[in-house]
Amino acid sequence: MGKMWAGRFQKEADSKVNDFNSSISFDGRMYKQDIFGSIAHATMLGKQGIIPKEDADKIIEGLNGILADLTSGALQFDMEAEDIHMFVEAELTTRIGDAGKRLHTARSRNDQVALDIRLYLRDEIAEIQGLLKKFIETVCKMAEDNLETIMPGYTHLQRAQPITFAHHLMAYANMFLRDLGRLSDTNKRMNYCPLGSGALAGTTYPIDREMTASLLGFDGPMLNSLDGVSDRDFCIELCSAIATIMMHLSRLSEEIILWCSWEFKFMELDDAFATGSSIMPQKKNPDVAELVRGKTGRVYGDLVTLLSMMKSLPLAYNKDMQEDKEAIFDAVDTVKLCLVTFDPMLATAKVLPDNMRAAAAKGFINATDCADYLTKKGVPFRDAYKITGTLVARCIELNCTMETLPLKEYQKLSDVFAEDVYDAINLKTCAFTRNCIGGPAKERVSEQIAAVNAALTAF
Numbered sequence: 001m002g003k004m005w006a007g008r009f010q011k012e013a014d015s016k017v018n019d020f021n022s023s024i025s026f027d028g029r030m031y032k033q034d035i036f037g038s039i040a041h042a043t044m045l046g047k048q049g050i051i052p053k054e055d056a057d058k059i060i061e062g063l064n065g066i067l068a069d070l071t072s073g074a075l076q077f078d079m080e081a082e083d084i085h086m087f088v089e090a091e092l093t094t095r096i097g098d099a100g101k102r103l104h105t106a107r108s109r110n111d112q113v114a115l116d117i118r119l120y121l122r123d124e125i126a127e128i129q130g131l132l133k134k135f136i137e138t139v140c141k142m143a144e145d146n147l148e149t150i151m152p153g154y155t156h157l158q159r160a161q162p163i164t165f166a167h168h169l170m171a172y173a174n175m176f177l178r179d180l181g182r183l184s185d186t187n188k189r190m191n192y193c194p195l196g197s198g199a200l201a202g203t204t205y206p207i208d209r210e211m212t213a214s215l216l217g218f219d220g221p222m223l224n225s226l227d228g229v230s231d232r233d234f235c236i237e238l239c240s241a242i243a244t245i246m247m248h249l250s251r252l253s254e255e256i257i258l259w260c261s262w263e264f265k266f267m268e269l270d271d272a273f274a275t276g277s278s279i280m281p282q283k284k285n286p287d288v289a290e291l292v293r294g295k296t297g298r299v300y301g302d303l304v305t306l307l308s309m310m311k312s313l314p315l316a317y318n319k320d321m322q323e324d325k326e327a328i329f330d331a332v333d334t335v336k337l338c339l340v341t342f343d344p345m346l347a348t349a350k351v352l353p354d355n356m357r358a359a360a361a362k363g364f365i366n367a368t369d370c371a372d373y374l375t376k377k378g379v380p381f382r383d384a385y386k387i388t389g390t391l392v393a394r395c396i397e398l399n400c401t402m403e404t405l406p407l408k409e410y411q412k413l414s415d416v417f418a419e420d421v422y423d424a425i426n427l428k429t430c431a432f433t434r435n436c437i438g439g440p441a442k443e444r445v446s447e448q449i450a451a452v453n454a455a456l457t458a459f
């Protein structure tokens, strides 16, 4: 295909340059957005009398035909084309002749590509939000079923204090809820239209930027034409939001991997979401969770690619910026793939409450409650802490738990101890009496579930 910019040149581009320069292999996926943008632009050009109304109509009809043919597969991309913008315009001109050559009036590929990516990512954000919302519902549902499932809460991966599995899950639900918000925030800032910025300095034609912005569902036109064509902060912001989702998913993945080990056995994955080993017949591996954990690094890489690519670029457009697409598309594809697979894996996993309970019984996770018991009876907390530490040491010596340590051992250290200490250090009591806002008490976790579900309705 002859180059559209051939007039200035006396030679064809070297074929290596052609291949090197070409982006159609990865920007072809924006063909719908490219066509919608061109339809809005042509509509505006026709209405403003910048091109004849009949030409605008022909362009729109031609573009709709290309859209239908690309969607049905009747038309394939020409891989020789420099990018999706050149391809659509050339195809249009082949189909409708001279009118097609008028489409690019008062426009540059610089504002065109800045528009297409925004339109494309706007749809992707909505899709990721849909998947994330569904996933949060899965987490809430699982929490609902585990309000009384006692498990050890950890710090430093050491058993720390008793909580419930529902409480643990709702920590994640809140993280993913903030992720949903971050996606909306990105969209709010991104949703301004760069079309009409031209190559960098706008245009002398009497274009109506408000009109194209509103036809394309934007909140308004971008207010500086250089900015319109030269920033990719919205890609960086979205990639950062996606990297944060992945970071959260990787933490949950890591925990699931631990929970599925024989060392923990808090959970068993459904056979459909686990894999075997080619040599070890006993193995049931949590590959999905491991891959999500691994792919998190890949998305961080995409974010670093975007930040590094934009660093120090002078205004306005530079070809470096063509590198934005593969990175942000990879981040978008990866997070969607992870959510689609992770959600049913979690939903079908079998929780093993007895094992969680058994783990909670070891590790003296009720020691804080024992100290609190003394404190509530008037012993200063620091003294209570020391007495309890000594009791724990005694338990280790006697190879028993705080629940099975005889009362006389308690009373050797403080005469404040009475029979009711066993109530105070009962694991259920320990978890369920932590009923401050945000705590593991059943009614508090139920409130958390209700609050998250209510917040979801805003998305």
Ligand code: ARG
Residues within 6 Å of the ligand: 023, 027, 082, 083, 109, 110, 113, 317, 319, 321, 322
């Ligand atoms: N394929 C290019 C990109 O993705 C489109 C913009 C080209 N503009 C230019 N001045 N060469 O960035």
